[in-house]
Amino acid sequence: MPRPIRKSTAAPLRPPAQAAESFRRSRRDRAVETAQDYVEAIADLTVSPGEARVVTLARRLGVTHVTVNRTVARLQRAGYVRAKPYQAIFLTEAGRKLAAECKRRHETVVAFLRWLGISEKIAELDAEGIEHHVSPETLAAFERLLRKR
Amino acid sequence: MPRPIRKSTAAPLRPPAQAAESFRRSRRDRAVETAQDYVEAIADLTVSPGEARVVTLARRLGVTHVTVNRTVARLQRAGYVRAKPYQAIFLTEAGRKLAAECKRRHETVVAFLRWLGISEKIAELDAEGIEHHVSPETLAAFERLLRKR
DNA sequence: CTTAAATTGTATCTAAAGCTACATATTGAA
DNA sequence: TTCAATATGTAGCTTTAGATACAATTTAAG
Numbered sequence: 001m002p003r004p005i006r007k008s009t010a011a012p013l014r015p016p017a018q019a020a021e022s023f024r025r026s027r028r029d030r031a032v033e034t035a036q037d038y039v040e041a042i043a044d045l046t047v048s049p050g051e052a053r054v055v056t057l058a059r060r061l062g063v064t065h066v067t068v069n070r071t072v073a074r075l076q077r078a079g080y081v082r083a084k085p086y087q088a089i090f091l092t093e094a095g096r097k098l099a100a101e102c103k104r105r106h107e108t109v110v111a112f113l114r115w116l117g118i119s120e121k122i123a124e125l126d127a128e129g130i131e132h133h134v135s136p137e138t139l140a141a142f143e144r145l146l147r148k149r
Numbered sequence: 150m151p152r153p154i155r156k157s158t159a160a161p162l163r164p165p166a167q168a169a170e171s172f173r174r175s176r177r178d179r180a181v182e183t184a185q186d187y188v189e190a191i192a193d194l195t196v197s198p199g200e201a202r203v204v205t206l207a208r209r210l211g212v213t214h215v216t217v218n219r220t221v222a223r224l225q226r227a228g229y230v231r232a233k234p235y236q237a238i239f240l241t242e243a244g245r246k247l248a249a250e251c252k253r254r255h256e257t258v259v260a261f262l263r264w265l266g267i268s269e270k271i272a273e274l275d276a277e278g279i280e281h282h283v284s285p286e287t288l289a290a291f292e293r294l295l296r297k298r
Numbered sequence: 299c300t301t302a303a304a305t306t307g308t309a310t311c312t313a314a315a316g317c318t319a320c321a322t323a324t325t326g327a328a
Numbered sequence: 329t330t331c332a333a334t335a336t337g338t339a340g341c342t343t344t345a346g347a348t349a350c351a352a353t354t355t356a357a358g
Contacts, residue, residue, distance in 0.1 A: 021274070022273055022278075024211045025277070026182075026278040053306090054306060054307090059169065061172050062172050062173045065306070066306095066307085067347080074344085086354065122284055122286050125171045128172060133279045138275050183314080204335060215337085215338085219316095223313095223314080234337075299358100300358085303354100307353085311346105313344105313345090316342080319338105320337105324335070324336085
C-alpha cells in the first residue's frame with residue numbers, strides 16, 4: 001500500500017556515499033581500537049611489574065584470560081607482539097611504536113579534558129573512548145590550546 | 150625457564166579492577182553506538198525525503214541492505230523502531246527520544262570542534278566517532294565554553 | 299620430590315556486524 | 329496487464345570479541 005517516496009528514478013548516489021564516509025571510518029576504527037588498548041597495556045606492564053602475562057593483561061583490561069589469549073594471537077599475526085606458550089608477551093618494534101603513539105595521544109586527551117575542568121576520573125573514562133577517534137588535526141588543536149594555557 | 154614476576158602470592162584484585170572500568174565502559178558503549186547511528190539516520194530520513202526505507206538507510210550508513218535489515222530487526226526487538234515487511238521504518242517514542250538526544254549531542258560536539266578551529270569536514274568525521282564516548286559532564290563543559298565564546 | 303594452586307591453553311557457545319549470492323515482492327512504464 | 333527494474337527478504341559465510349568449562353603446564357610450598 002504505502003509507496004516509497006523517491007525524488008527521481010535515478011537514485012542519488014554521490015551525496016549519500018559521502019555522508020556514509022564518517023560512519024565507515026568510525027566502524028573501521030573499531031577494528032584497531034582493541035589492538036591499541038592491548039599494546040598500551042603490554043607496554044605498561046612491561047615496565048611494571050616487569051613483564052606482561054596473560055592473567056595480568058586480563059585483569060587490566062577487564063576480560064577473561066581466554067579473550068586475551070585469542071587477541072594476543074591475532075596481534076602476533078599482525079606483527080605487534082611476540083608470544084610463546086606459557087611465557088611473557090613482548091612488543092615488537094612496530095608494537096612499541098604504536099604503543100608510544102597511543103600513550104602520547106591518550107595523555108593529550110586526558111590533559112585536554114582536565115583543562116576543560118573535567119575531573120580526573122571522568123577524564124580518564126572519557127579519554128579511553130574518545131582517543132581512538134581523534135584525528136591528527138584535532139589532536140594538534142588540543143595541543144595548541146594546552147601550550148598557550 | 151622465565152618465571153612470572155609476582156609481587157605477592159595474593160594477587161592484587163582491587164586496583165586492576167578499577168583500571169579495567171574505563172575499558173569496559175568503552176566496550177559496552179560500542180553495543181549502543183550502532184543503535185544511535187540508526188535512529189538518528191531514521192529520524193533524518195523521516196523528515197527528508199519523507200520516510201526511511203531500507204536501501205536509503207543502507208546508502209546513508211555505508212552498509213549493504215542486508216546489514217540494515219538485520220539491525221533494524223534488532224532495534225525493533227529493543228523497542229526503538231516499528232517495521233513491517235516491505236514498508237517504511239518508523240521510530241517509536243523511545244526511538245524518537247534517543248534520536249533527539251543523539252542529534253543534540255552530535256551538534257554540540259561538531260560545534261565544539263569547529264570552535265577549536267577544525268574544518269567542517271574533519272569536525273563531522275571526528276564527531277561521528279567521538280560523540281558516542283562523551284559523558285554528560287564533558288558535554289556540559291563543551292556547552293559552557295560555547296556559550297561564553 | 300611431590301603436590302596443590304595459579305597460570306595458560308583449548309573446545310565450544312553466543313552475539314554483533316559485515317559480506318555475497320540468491321529469492322521474492324513491489325513499482326512504474328510500455 | 330505484463331514485465332523489467334528496484335527494493336526487500338533470506339541463507340549462509342566471516343571476523344571480532346565476549347563468555348564457561350575443562351585440560352595441561354608451571355610455580356611454589358611443604
